[in-house]
Amino acid sequence: MSFGRPPSINLGFKPSPPDRGSFPLDHYGECKDKMMLYMTCLKANSSNSTPCREVSKEYLNCRMDKGLMERDDWKNLGLSASKTASPVDPSSSPAQPPVPPRKSS
Numbered sequence: 001m002s003f004g005r006p007p008s009i010n011l012g013f014k015p016s017p018p019d020r021g022s023f024p025l026d027h028y029g030e031c032k033d034k035m036m037l038y039m040t041c042l043k044a045n046s047s048n049s050t051p052c053r054e055v056s057k058e059y060l061n062c063r064m065d066k067g068l069m070e071r072d073d074w075k076n077l078g079l080s081a082s083k084t085a086s087p088v089d090p091s092s093s094p095a096q097p098p099v100p101p102r103k104s105s
Contacts (some may be wrong), residue, residue: 024068031062
């Protein structure tokens with residue numbers, strides 16, 4: 001007899017891997033600085049991701065380097081048309097988010 005659950009819950013259940021595009025959370029904050037830089041860039045550009053492509057590549061490269069997502073080609077991640085075709089060199093200084101243009105009064 002089953003109390004509180006359907007009687008056939010264990011019949012035919014087969015676990016499956018997560019869908020493409022889902023990856024582990026960064027519980028230890030290993031790429032938090034890159035993520036915050038990307039979020040700041042998005043905010044400065046009214047959520048327009050085009051000016052933030054290089055920062056996005058740095059963030060995704062950090063996630064791939066730390067094993068938080070599977071390594072993939074930039075073209076498969078929608079980033080093949082950006083200026084830098086190779087992964088970001090970790091010894092280089094982090095990119096600064098673009099400064100939003102000032103509105104004239």
